[in-house]
Amino acid sequence: MNEYIKSLVEQDKLRHTLKPTKEYDWQYYKIAGPCSIEGPDIVEIAKEVKKAGADAFRAGAYKPCTFPVRKEVNGWKEGLQKEGLELLKEVKRETQLPIVTEVMDARKIEEVGEVADVFQVGTRNFQNYTLLDELGRQDKPVLLKRGTWATLDEILGACERILEGGNNKLAICLRGVVGMPSYRHIHPTMRWAPDLMMIPALKEFTGIPIIYDPSHSTGYRNFVPPVSKAAIAIGADGLIIEAHPNPDNSISDPAQAITFETLTKIFKIW
Numbered sequence: 001m002n003e004y005i006k007s008l009v010e011q012d013k014l015r016h017t018l019k020p021t022k023e024y025d026w027q028y029y030k031i032a033g034p035c036s037i038e039g040p041d042i043v044e045i046a047k048e049v050k051k052a053g054a055d056a057f058r059a060g061a062y063k064p065c066t067f068p069v070r071k072e073v074n075g076w077k078e079g080l081q082k083e084g085l086e087l088l089k090e091v092k093r094e095t096q097l098p099i100v101t102e103v104m105d106a107r108k109i110e111e112v113g114e115v116a117d118v119f120q121v122g123t124r125n126f127q128n129y130t131l132l133d134e135l136g137r138q139d140k141p142v143l144l145k146r147g148t149w150a151t152l153d154e155i156l157g158a159c160e161r162i163l164e165g166g167n168n169k170l171a172i173c174l175r176g177v178v179g180m181p182s183y184r185h186i187h188p189t190m191r192w193a194p195d196l197m198m199i200p201a202l203k204e205f206t207g208i209p210i211i212y213d214p215s216h217s218t219g220y221r222n223f224v225p226p227v228s229k230a231a232i233a234i235g236a237d238g239l240i241i242e243a244h245p246n247p248d249n250s251i252s253d254p255a256q257a258i259t260f261e262t263l264t265k266i267f268k269i270w
């Protein structure tokens with residue numbers, strides 16, 4: 001740790017209570033799956049994800065879409081919701097992979113928790129304090145995705161909130177921030193800019209594991225492998241990646257979805 005930060009810690013001058021030396025109970029570093037559960041083929045998809053080397057499976061049942069009514073396909077509207085959670089139970093039975101899935105509302109913790117091994121907090125709920133406080137009282141891991149606007153202090157403060165409740169099963173997910181990606185006129189799906197430097201910045205203050213999301217942070221599949229390598233090189237502990245059997249046909253986030261072949265290669269980086 002740098003001397004200046006060390007002196008701030010010693011003098012108790014930091015505004016947050018996180019200690020760089022505290023230990024966290026976390027065991028998921030290679031997380032992958034489609035953006036959302038689209039139907040029963042999710043079970044076969046999960047088998048492929050496991051073969052690619054994942055240690056946990058991600059897929060959203062509840063999906064907060066930027067435009068909620070624009071996209072509706074065969075019963076999928078902002079996700080398959082309860083039906084999606086039922087399908088995830090089958091995924092778990094068939095693959096034994098731990099399930100990472102989003103919870104958007106404190107009132108849904110029990111329902112989502114019936115199948116989730118890890119509660120994912122999406123970027124839009126990063127500062128939903130009712131949700132964070134309640135997750136702090138749970139005995140289950142939380143993957144907290146950074147708000148697209150959040151400062152270092154806001155990240156540490158949101159973590160503090162979960163830790164204060166007594167839950168130290170926590171990881172931070174960096175998933176890109178608002179900015180002006182300079183290729184956006186060519187790839188309009190690049191809605192955010194990668195936030196790689198926040199990895200070493202957070203490491204100065206906390207030992208909370210950092211899971212980097214090269215899918216949302218780039219929004220474009222060709223950039224997923226190089227940004228994955230960069231994230232690991234700069235100190236990320238793990239990755240969460242969107243992969244799909246037919247990437248272009250994904251209901252949500254098609255442009256950033258990669259094939260299982262590419263996923264396999266990425267998971268060999270470390």
Ligand code: PEP
Nearest residue numbers: 035122123124145175216
């Ligand atoms: C997701 O993981 O599919 C997702 C919606 O992510 P974020 O909350 O980071 O946009």
Ligand code: MN
Nearest residue numbers: 035242252253
């Ligand atoms: Mn997504």
